[in-house]
Amino acid sequence: xxxxxxxxxxxxxxxxxxxxxxxxxxxxxxxxxxxxxxxxxxxxxxxxxxxxxxxxxxxxxxxxxxxxxxxxxxxxxxxxxxxxxxxxxxxxxxxxxxxxxxxxxxxxxxxxxxxxxxxxxxxxxxxxxxxxxxxxxxxxxxxxxxxxxxxxxxxxxxxxxxxxxxxxxxxxxxxxxxxxxxxxxxxxxxxxxxxxxxxxxxxxxxxxxxxxxxxxxxxxxxxxxxxxxxxxxxxxxxxxxxxxxxxxxxxxxxxxxxxxxxxxxxxxxxxxxxxxxxxxxxxxxxxxxxxxxxxxxxxxxxxxxxxxxxxxxxxxxxxxxxxxxxxxxxxxxxxxxxxxxxxxxxxxxxxxxxxxx
Amino acid sequence: xxxxxxxxxxxxxxxxxxxxxxxxxxxxxxxxxxxxxxxxxxxxxxxxxxxxxxxxxxxxxxxxxxxxxxxxxxxxxxxxxxxxxxxxxxxxxxxxxxxxxxxxxxxxxxxxxxxxxxxxxxxxxxxxxxxxxxxxxxxxxxxxxxxxxxxxxxxxxxxxxxxxxxxxxxxxxxxxxxxxxxxxxxxxxxxxxxxxxxxxxxxxxxxxxxxxxxxxxxxxxxxxxxxxxxxxxxxxxxxxxxxxxxxxxxxxxxxxxxxxxxxxxxxxxxxxxxxxxxxxxxxxxxxxxxxxxxxxxxxxxxxxxxxxxxxxxxxxxxxxxxxxxxxxxxxxxxxxxxxxxxxxxxxxxxxxxxxxxxxxxxxxxxxxxxxxxxxxxxxxxxxxxxxxxxxxxxxxxxxxxxxxxxxxxxxxxxxxxxxxxxxxxxxxxxxxxxxxxxxxxxxxxxxxx
Numbered sequence: 129x130x131x132x133x134x135x136x137x138x139x140x141x142x143x144x145x146x147x148x149x150x151x152x153x154x155x156x157x158x159x160x161x162x163x164x165x166x167x168x169x170x171x172x173x174x175x176x177x178x179x180x181x182x183x184x185x186x187x188x189x190x191x192x193x194x195x196x197x198x199x200x201x202x203x204x205x206x207x208x209x210x211x212x213x214x215x216x217x218x219x220x221x222x223x224x225x226x227x228x229x230x231x232x233x234x235x236x237x238x239x240x241x242x243x244x245x246x247x248x249x250x251x252x253x254x255x256x257x258x259x260x261x262x263x264x265x266x267x268x269x270x271x272x273x274x275x276x277x278x279x280x281x282x283x284x285x286x287x288x289x290x291x292x293x294x295x296x297x298x299x300x301x302x303x304x305x306x307x308x309x310x311x312x313x314x315x316x317x318x319x320x321x322x323x324x325x326x327x328x329x330x331x332x333x334x335x336x337x338x339x340x341x342x343x344x345x346x347x348x349x350x351x352x353x354x355x356x357x358x359x360x361x362x363x364x365x366x367x368x369x370x371x372x373x374x375x376x377x378x379x380x381x382x383x384x385x386x387x388x389x390x391x392x393x394x395x396x397x398x399x400x401x402x403x404x405x406x407x408x409x410x411x412x413x414x415x416x417x418x419x420x421x422x423x424x425x426x427x428x429x430x431x432x433x434x435x436x437x438x439x440x441x442x443x444x445x446x447x448x449x450x451x452x453x454x455x456x457x458x459x460x461x462x463x464x465x466x467x468x469x470x471x472x473x474x475x476x477x478x479x480x481x482x483x484x485x
Numbered sequence: 486x487x488x489x490x491x492x493x494x495x496x497x498x499x500x501x502x503x504x505x506x507x508x509x510x511x512x513x514x515x516x517x518x519x520x521x522x523x524x525x526x527x528x529x530x531x532x533x534x535x536x537x538x539x540x541x542x543x544x545x546x547x548x549x550x551x552x553x554x555x556x557x558x559x560x561x562x563x564x565x566x567x568x569x570x571x572x573x574x575x576x577x578x579x580x581x582x583x584x585x586x587x588x589x590x591x592x593x594x595x596x597x598x599x600x601x602x603x604x605x606x607x608x609x610x611x612x613x614x615x616x617x618x619x620x621x622x623x624x625x626x627x628x629x630x631x632x633x634x635x636x637x638x639x640x641x642x643x644x645x646x647x648x649x650x651x652x653x654x655x656x657x658x659x660x661x662x663x664x665x666x667x668x669x670x671x672x673x674x675x676x677x678x679x680x681x682x683x684x685x686x687x688x689x690x691x692x693x694x695x696x697x698x699x700x701x702x703x704x705x706x707x708x709x710x711x712x713x714x715x716x717x718x719x720x721x722x723x724x725x726x727x728x729x730x731x732x733x734x735x736x737x738x739x740x741x742x743x744x745x746x747x748x749x750x751x752x753x754x755x756x757x758x759x760x761x762x763x764x765x766x767x768x769x770x771x772x773x774x775x776x777x778x779x780x781x782x783x784x785x786x787x788x789x790x791x792x793x794x795x796x797x798x799x800x801x802x803x804x805x806x807x808x809x810x811x812x813x814x815x816x817x818x819x820x821x822x823x824x825x826x827x828x829x830x831x832x833x834x835x836x837x838x839x840x841x842x843x844x845x846x847x848x849x850x851x852x853x854x855x856x857x858x859x860x861x862x863x864x865x866x867x868x869x870x871x872x873x874x875x876x877x878x879x880x881x882x883x884x885x886x887x888x889x890x891x892x893x894x895x896x897x898x899x900x901x902x903x904x905x906x907x908x909x910x911x912x913x914x915x916x917x918x919x920x921x922x923x924x925x926x927x928x929x930x931x932x933x934x
Contacts, residue, residue: 152571170570195567195571197567235540237563239563276546276559277544277559277560277563294544314547314548315549316548316557316559334546334548334559334598335548356600359600
């Protein structure tokens, strides 16, 4: 990408809108191609706002007794799913928030939800089991018990689901009900991200390291030296850069050339307290980070993982989640006090660069 | 966030049937003004009657480096990670572990995981013991002895099912295993709430304020007699007894009240820690010194006590007076002066269990570098077997007392209050499995200046 070098953005956060939910906001996402923004709070309140204005469209409280744990918004359609401590998953309509289907997964907490990229399947992690349902809530597949509670799930392609738990990552072909691959490592894996082509598997580990594997070669490596556990990971859309949390700095590993093995990571020192959320823009090399100190920063990265901030704002309290609008022209952050901030994100450039208007 | 803002967590351990759930319900039903969240690993027969109860299966996560101190409890990290977002709903957390849980990883979770340690503070480990069954359990399983070893408070429960004599024996066995714990006897888990909650057992500053010494009393002497003596010369006369020698500390101005006796005992414990001077029969007994009476000869042996002005003398003796038919006799009148008051003490004795406590008490200063080297080596070699460490040390050149504590290899040391006029001394307690007391004491002695 030689054109990236001449790209010199002067972007910034512009005032957008703010709103409030009832409790600590833990999950958020854009629905209806950015027309709607959905926020969930820890107590089980769910709120839908107009994407442009922040005007409330609908809200509901106490959706999951004991509290909400996850939200997943359908990539194409007009539905989203929520899960909670009650062991239930609700599939809801975006327009009114009405529950279309409630799935009872049993007694355990349902902590993770992921729609497949084409939106045909919803993967659900509940305690040691993972199951897959279709859009109308019919069970299509269920796993055996994992060795421990499943800590992360993600789709590697339309029929293949990756799960992480203590000691291993497993790839399941959920259509043919078989295990495609097992990657083992004695450690508690707390987070997982796949590169967009599905080859690189990166996991944050409880022992304050990032472990990754290349599925094609079976090679693996461990990146140590983090002060805390890297609970947040994000790949850029080209799969070149992996941004990781684990302290107040953002550590970025570059997979260009022979890296990241044997290379020094890029490091971004923007925050005074540990990173609490991390997300690359949908296109391009912009990474947004939120911190326990309440700051939100967008940084433009170079191929080596280093980079400069292009915009910053204060969200008021610990940033619970951040989300780029699908067109990358707005960034949303929700915080521990239940405040929602949405900024217009504008990058002025001399050259056209894909992903930015 | 300061420790004051962190949510305190009490860990409740004990074998199945020891009464954990009963105690839990007792705590929850009491009017203590706290909103308590409960994390429960054991699905007992007795239900818990309260709102915020979270069930979680215990998940012990070892790390790839194989280091035992990095082993944490994944279930607690998950549940507490969620609970910290609900801080407006509770101000205290109780974790009830399964009967077979190893308390090490539970405790370590609060030190090893940054997210958890930034929001929660481990307040204390409370272990319930079924007085009727613990003897067998200790013989059969490592877990029960580890639960005893880790405890800040041991609740000796179901005492109504056991005789007083058996309880005394059991208590002394438990005391041998863990000398820094507080033992509370209870029927039906009935204990005052303040003895199990808000202990700040991991906040050494607090503990030392309440209890100037970590060690629960266990004395190197069995008996004290207080004698009211006029000025003059006296003889301490002993017949043949069970030992060819006996240690003794004589204190002038010894009061007779329980409090004064305990003060005297505390003072004598320190003196007993020093090397004894040997006295032959006929020698004069000095005051405020650890001495060792030679009693090898047959028949009566006399030692001299000189009293300059009327005072009460306290004799803190290794064995009871009765064992040697010990008497105080006024020399010129040849009449026996009976003691005004006597007190028996819980004496040290042999340790049978693999798990035990080692206490090191020494006056003087230590060389910080030597101590670090010694502790570093000790914990890396024996860290697996050392469950808990607590103590305070006097660093040479440092006006403040250094307090420290550890769980396995995890170890923290911090400066505490200034010594002031107090004599400089060191007190260390190690609780662990198969520890070599002599070796450790010698190791520590080499760090002394």
